[in-house]
Amino acid sequence: MKAIGAAVLFVLSGLSATAQAPHVHSDALGFTYTVPEDWQIVAPKPPAQPAKPPQNVPAEVRKGLDCVNVPLTATHGSPASVIVVVTLPYACFGEKMTQQNLAGFGAGVTEGLKSTFDIFNPVVSTYTLAGHTMWIERVKAIPNGKTAPVFTVETACTLLEKGAVCWMAEAADQAGLEEFEHGAVTLEGAAVGQLVPANVFVKSQ
16 A cells, blocks of 8 residues: 555645635545644645656556545645645545555555655554544654755554545644644544544654
8 A cells, every 4th residue: 555655645746835714624534634723724736737657657556646635735834844634535446445554555655755855763653533543653854865954744544434544744843743733633523632642652662
């Protein structure tokens, strides 16, 4: 499922900085996520000539490119922290993921970042949220060829009845990371206080 992560990053490359009003994102897959009020919602903007994947891209990635959605992107501050929500509806993908696929799907998102960032200090953990198993990874990331700024990239993913979903933060500071983690979530009708509970990574250290 890492190949699907590559498809996710391909889709993200088409985003532009057109601001809209902040809102609580409600998704057809059966979840909601609250964006902090002072963050800007970013609208996807198709490039003048849509990019095409290379001819040697595996069939699984091509299939993912047709199905992966990026329904929410938000930014805050300078250098900007970014929050992205990525979904993969099973109805489009043609098959339902299992728990054995979850880690690979999530890890693929971080793997794709290596084209623009040097990634180091990965920490992985799991937890339960509203009865759903959550896979989460936190890494440090520096733009390729530079020594700063240092971002914290955190990716949390789960499987719902209708599809897979990942929430990803590229946090420029601790405040950006905490606002991402504290975003209120509902999963298939069950409300929870925040996306990432405190001390999730303690057992992994």
